Amino acid sequence: MGNKKDRGLKKALITGITGQDGSYLAEFLLEKGYEVHGIKRRASLFNTERIDHLYQDPHEEDKRLILHYGDLTDASNLIRVVQEVQPDEIYNLGAQSHVAVSFESPEYTADVDALGSLRLLEAIRLLGLQDKTRFYQASTSELYGLVQETPQTENTPFYPRSPYGVAKLYAYWITVNYRESYGMYACNGILFNHESPRRGETFVTRKITRGLANIAQGLEDCLYMGNLNALRDWGHAKDYVRMQWLMLQQEAAEDYVIATGQQYSIREFIRWAAADLGLALEFEGDGVSEVARVTAVEGEMAPAVSVGDVVVRVDPRYFRPAEVETLLGDPAKAKTQLGWEPEITARAMCAEMVAEDLKAAERNALLRAHGHDVAMPQDL
Ligand code: NDP
Ligand code: GDR
DSSP states (O other): OOOOOOOSOOEEEEETTTSHHHHHHHHHHHHTTOEEEEEEOOOSSOOOGGGGGGOOOTTOTTOOEEEEEOOTTOHHHHHHHHHHHOOSEEEEOOSOOOHHHHHHSHHHHIIIIIIHHHHHHHHHHHTTOTTTOEEEEEEEGGGTSSOSSSSBOTTSOOOOOSHHHHHHHHHHHHHHHHHHHHOOOEEEEEEOOEEOTTSOTTSHHHHHHHHHHHHHTTSOSOEEESOTTOEEOOEEHHHHHHHHHHHTTSSSOOOEEEOOSOOEEHHHHHHHHHHHTTEEEEEESOSSSOEEEEEEEOSSSOTTOOTTOEEEEEOGGGOOSSOOOBOOBOOHHHHHHHOOOOOSOHHHHHHHHHHHHHHHHHHHHHHHHTTOOOOOOOOO
16 A cells, blocks of 8 residues: 655655544645555454545555554554655554543553554654654643643643553653654644544543434433543644644744643533533432433424433443543643644534534434434443
8 A cells, every 4th residue: 555656745644544633634734735644453344434535546646645554553564654654744643542441451552552652753763764754742631630730731740540641641751752862853742632523432522412412313312421520621623633733843843732721521511512402401410320301402403302301311330440530721832832723612613513413313313214223332
């Protein structure tokens, strides 16, 4: 699947190109005229749904999106791909990115999220590309974990609270270390939660918008949730990938916090998504045995729901062994130094996500009404 021809275009290599951010970043860089290379994992089913709209026939001579099989656990593969591509920029977005799953698979998470970053940095160094290739590390607000000050800035001490956070802490520091040791242009974007209609179905925002849209259409009865009190600073993935690129276009490599500076609870996000479906909710209980009941139904988006229905229940199985209760970022450095401003609010993003998930739910409800089997995976 390689591309041997050099056309003098700027080349980017994206790990995690099949994920939420990878897909938006690939779109963004293609629009900027880059030749975009991506590493995808071999899977038993197609796993390129988020980038299929960017797909170009591999036989086309002038294609600018090129995929390579690979894995962040496989150093020789990474070296070979970096050698073949000779990228100007590497965006290391690949990761086992689910915090709750990292408690189930801590070693794998460390291998991919911590050592994966080291393997890429070493590939750059071993191939003598340290003066050519700029490196972006997808760092995270999970580094702050048990927060030491609010709002969090580039100088706030870290205190990760999950195997994911700890693995990303290694990746953060090894990126700083390679910058300081070898003069590499390597930087960390400390990104707070960012979402979109392409968000994985098991992250909280998408679980809510998809679950409530399915309930509205009668495909599911109830949404089972974990800690509704957690507070997050949510932005839109589209705004955040623009920033990833900007960070690699500066004179000197530096680390930046990317956030909106606003925070909301999970409960609030549920209220928004319900409202976007014409449902008003009342929460009853204490966070452990809490439920949300419908108090009003407006319009025709939720034909399967009636006043009095319980549509959300807390299920302690979704509680984490250690929780990050509150995150709120201060993006002042990104705003002043890079002129970055987030354009899409969390509220508008929620509406966009509900609209997309409602379309899918309506399609599935129609298929079911015509006798087709429609499976709804729910153990999320
Ligand atoms: P996703 O989970 O949507 O995407 C993760 C990507 O990594 C997928 O393409 C996945 O491939 C790939 N991947 C997983 N394991 C491996 C592996 N062993 N080798 C190679 N690739 C692998 O994450 P996001 O797009 O949301 O996030 C992008 C990055 O940013 C991640 O590193 C995440 O930890 C970090 N981050 C995300 C934030 C957010 O709020 N979204 C905030 C801060 C940081 P496949 O499709 O095959 O599973
Ligand atoms: P997070 O995102 O852990 O912040 O990591 P997630 O959406 O999974 O959780 C946010 C908060 O919601 C609470 N929560 C639930 N979470 C999930 N997934 N499912 C539930 O049912 C549920 N109920 C309540 C969680 O406990 C948590 O407090 C994301 C990932 O994208 C990371 O890769 C990234 O680094 C950080 O954001 C910034």
